[in-house]
Amino acid sequence: MGGSGARELAGYLLALGGWVSALAAAVLPQWRQSSYAGDAIITAVGLHEGLWMSCAAQSTGQVQCRLHDSLLSLDVHIQTSRALMVISLLLGFFGIIVSVVGMKCTKVGEEDPVTKSRIAVAGGVLFILSGLCTLAAVSLYATRVTYEFFRESSVPINARYEFGSALFIGWGATGLTMLGGSLLCCSCPPKEQRGQRSYRQSQPSTARDAAVSGGRCTEPGF
Numbered sequence: 001m002g003g004s005g006a007r008e009l010a011g012y013l014l015a016l017g018g019w020v021s022a023l024a025a026a027v028l029p030q031w032r033q034s035s036y037a038g039d040a041i042i043t044a045v046g047l048h049e050g051l052w053m054s055c056a057a058q059s060t061g062q063v064q065c066r067l068h069d070s071l072l073s074l075d076v077h078i079q080t081s082r083a084l085m086v087i088s089l090l091l092g093f094f095g096i097i098v099s100v101v102g103m104k105c106t107k108v109g110e111e112d113p114v115t116k117s118r119i120a121v122a123g124g125v126l127f128i129l130s131g132l133c134t135l136a137a138v139s140l141y142a143t144r145v146t147y148e149f150f151r152e153s154s155v156p157i158n159a160r161y162e163f164g165s166a167l168f169i170g171w172g173a174t175g176l177t178m179l180g181g182s183l184l185c186c187s188c189p190p191k192e193q194r195g196q197r198s199y200r201q202s203q204p205s206t207a208r209d210a211a212v213s214g215g216r217c218t219e220p221g222f
Contacts, residue, residue, distance in 0.1 A: 004187060005104040008120055011183025012099050015127040018176030019092035021169055022134045026085040029055045029065060030164035032145045048164060051082050077144040081137040088133035091126050092177065099123030099184055117187045124184030131177035138170035 029050030046057040055065040068074060101108050102120030142163060149160050 007183050008099075008103045008187055009105055011124065011180040011186075012103060013180070014176050014183065015092070015099070015124075015180025016096060018127075018131065018173045018178075018180060019089070019096065021173035021176060022085070022088055022092065022130070025134075025138070025166045025170040025173055026051060026089065028164075028166040028169070029053045030166045031081075031141055032161040032167075033164040035149065035160045035162040047161075049161070050164075050166060051078060051085065075144075077140055081141045084133045084137035084140070088130045088137065091133065092130035095123045095126030095130060095181070097123075098126060102184075102187070104187075120187040121185050124181040124187070127177050127181030127184065131174045131181065134170055134177065135174040138167050138174070142167050 027050075029052070030048045031050045032048070034045075034047045045059070048055045048057065053065045053067045055063055057063045068078075071079070099120060100106055100123075102116050102118070102123055104113075104116070104120075108116075145161055145163060145167075149162060
C-alpha cells in the first residue's frame with residue numbers, strides 16, 4: 001500500500017471516528033446542563049437536556065431520565081437539530097460503505113483503479129456533508145443556549161442552562177469527519193492516469209479499424 005493508500009486509510013479511520021462521535025453526541029442527553037454560576041449555587045439536583053430526553057441527577061448519584069413527550073411541542077431549534085443529526089448520521093453511514101468500496105486497500109473493483117478512486121472521492125464528499133450537518137446542528141443548539149443564558153430575564157443565573165458535554169463532542173466529531181473526508185477526496189486520480197485509461201479503451205477499436213482497412217487494401221481489384 002503506497003502513500004495514497006495510507007492517506008485513504010487514515011482519512012477513513014478519522015471519518016469513522018468522527019461518525020461514531022457524532023452518534024454518541026446525538027444520543028447523549030447532555031446538550032445543555034444546569035449552570036453553577038452565581039452566588040447561591042444549587043448542587044442538590046443537576047439538570048441535563050438533550051435532543052431526545054431530559055435527565056435529573058440527584059446529589060446521591062441517582063439519575064432519572066424522561067423522554068420528550070411530544071415532537072410537535074418541542075422548540076424549533078430542537079426539532080431542527082434532531083433532523084440535522086439524523087441526516088448527518090445517514091450521510092456518514094453511506095460514506096462508510098462507499099469509502100470501503102473505493103479504498104485501494106480493498107479488493108472490490110481493483111481492475112478499474114480510476115473508477116475506484118472516484119468512488120473513494122464520493123465517500124469523502126459524503127463524510128464532509130455529514131460533518132457540515134453535525135456542525136450546523138450543534139452550532140444552532142449552542143446559539144440558542146447562549147441566547148437564553150445572556151438575555152434579560154427574571155430567572156436567576158444558577159437556574160439557567162449552559163453548554164453540555166455533548167456539544168463539545170459534536171464539534172470534535174465535525175473536525176474528525178471533515179478532516180477524514182478531505183483526505184479521502186485527495187484520492188482523485190491524476191490527469192495522466194485518466195488519459196492512459198482513455199487511451200487503453202480506444203486502442204482496441206483503433207487496432208480493429210487498422211486491420212479492417214488493411215484487409216480492404218489487400219483485396220484484388222476488379
